[in-house]
Amino acid sequence: MSTATSATNLEERAGALARRFAGVFGAEPDGVWCAPGRVNLIGEHTDYNNGFVLPFAIDRSALVAVRLRRPGQDPEADTDVVRLASTYAQKGLGLTRAEFSTGGLEPGLAADWAAYPAGVVYALAQHAGASVPGFDLLLDSTVPVGAGLSSSHAVEVAVIVALNDLLGLGLDRPGMARLTQYAENEFVGAPTGIMDQSASLMGAEGGALFLDCRSLDSEIVPLPLAEHGLSVLVMDTRVEHSHSDGGYSARRQSCERGAAALGAESLREVPADADLSGLDRQTQRRVRHILSENQRVLQVAQKLRDGAVDSIGELLTASHISLRDDFEVSCPELDLAVDAALAAGAMGARMTGGGFGGSAIALVRHDDEDAVRAGVLSAFADKGFREPALFTVLPADGAGHVQLTAPGRQ
Ligand code: ADP
Numbered sequence: 001m002s003t004a005t006s007a008t009n010l011e012e013r014a015g016a017l018a019r020r021f022a023g024v025f026g027a028e029p030d031g032v033w034c035a036p037g038r039v040n041l042i043g044e045h046t047d048y049n050n051g052f053v054l055p056f057a058i059d060r061s062a063l064v065a066v067r068l069r070r071p072g073q074d075p076e077a078d079t080d081v082v083r084l085a086s087t088y089a090q091k092g093l094g095l096t097r098a099e100f101s102t103g104g105l106e107p108g109l110a111a112d113w114a115a116y117p118a119g120v121v122y123a124l125a126q127h128a129g130a131s132v133p134g135f136d137l138l139l140d141s142t143v144p145v146g147a148g149l150s151s152s153h154a155v156e157v158a159v160i161v162a163l164n165d166l167l168g169l170g171l172d173r174p175g176m177a178r179l180t181q182y183a184e185n186e187f188v189g190a191p192t193g194i195m196d197q198s199a200s201l202m203g204a205e206g207g208a209l210f211l212d213c214r215s216l217d218s219e220i221v222p223l224p225l226a227e228h229g230l231s232v233l234v235m236d237t238r239v240e241h242s243h244s245d246g247g248y249s250a251r252r253q254s255c256e257r258g259a260a261a262l263g264a265e266s267l268r269e270v271p272a273d274a275d276l277s278g279l280d281r282q283t284q285r286r287v288r289h290i291l292s293e294n295q296r297v298l299q300v301a302q303k304l305r306d307g308a309v310d311s312i313g314e315l316l317t318a319s320h321i322s323l324r325d326d327f328e329v330s331c332p333e334l335d336l337a338v339d340a341a342l343a344a345g346a347m348g349a350r351m352t353g354g355g356f357g358g359s360a361i362a363l364v365r366h367d368d369e370d371a372v373r374a375g376v377l378s379a380f381a382d383k384g385f386r387e388p389a390l391f392t393v394l395p396a397d398g399a400g401h402v403q404l405t406a407p408g409r410q
């Protein structure tokens with residue numbers, strides 16, 4: 001995808017998945033689709049405030065092999081059963097399986113990870129008038145689960161691009177982003193915004209997605225990391241975050257309260273230098289984060305348009321400080337990852353994703369990468385924290401159909 005090598009890897013993974021699908025479900029899949037996870041470069045908690053975000057799709061993705069049921073060909077052709085299997089297994093080896101029916105689907109009728117594909121089917125029925133027949137689906141994802149890199153949206157997006165193609169729904173990418181947001185909000189029950197799906201759907205190799213979450217206007221701005229001798233190092237703290245937790249909803253409510261008190265429909269309509277003195281102290285801090293974060297996104301996007309990727313570090317770090325002190329969504333492990341990375345020579349670092357755990361990122365010169373990795377690992381060991389997972393990511397293309405190489409078709 002992002003390089004010749006990873007494109008080959010993707011095709012190889014897709015071919016292997018298609019062959020495994022045939023073994024699991026007894027027939028060839030109709031095709032294989034891919035949806036990447038994402039890293040948010042900057043613009044945190046701004047999406048549900050109608051603001052600006054700047055994520056990029058990463059070279060770690062969910063692949064789904066899918067086969068629709070066909071009347072007259074399948075024993076269960078007249079049923080609306082969806083059979084799911086994932087190579088992700090928390091305990092031991094083997095597949096994690098699930099099943100649901102597309103007919104009469106209501107929130108609560110599909111649990112655990114089945115809620116993501118089922119949520120997409122539900123949103124298609126509720127908001128796009130699409131009636132989805134039964135299908136078989138095998139999932140294989142390289143997006144780490146629960147690390148704040150949106151493994152859940154990668155699953156939803158892979159499912160919606162597959163169904164859009166297979167059923168000829170003709171949905172465009174912003175439309176699919178909205179539908180997967182409805183899936184997450186109405187079916188899964190997580191009050192998340194639109195950033196993650198948009199990054200997975202509209203990302204592009206070598207670029208970041210500058211997205212206006214009010215209009216859904218988007219622009220790919222260049223993020224030429226390798227050309228500038230830079231890496232984005234992900235530091236997965238392995239502290240589980242959960243959007244369904246109270247913290248995320250509480251932040252949303254604070255923002256809504258702040259906007260209402262300032263007489264605005266959303267915080268996007270509040271000027272960056274608005275007088276916040278009429279708000280209580282806590283709401284002031286929450287609002288100040290959103291207003292300042294929107295400005296930082298605009299500044300980083302402009303620097304990237306200007307080819308100045310090596311000068312965005314300070315803005316990334318300023319974002320972290322604002323999330324830590326004003327929005328209060330960091331945690332000791334995220335703060336330590338950021339501080340240790342900076343102390344060891346990173347140009348900038350911040351938590352990424354909703355917070356309360358998950359991952360932080362550091363912008364690092366290639367020459368400093370080993371020192372930064374070592375510094376972060378030893379800081380975690382000194383504190384007695386669980387060892388973080390460290391890996392670099394590159395900006396990759398958004399979701400789509402994967403052309404199978406010949407061996408996958410055998
Ligand atoms: P993240 O930050 O990774 O999106 P979430 O808690 O939002 O964290 O989503 C993780 C959930 O997504 C998992 O608990 C599981 O239900 C689902 N999921 C993600 N990847 C897979 C996979 N490969 N197989 C099965 N379920 C998955």
Ligand code: MG
Pocket residue numbers: 150151152153
């Ligand atoms: Mg998620």
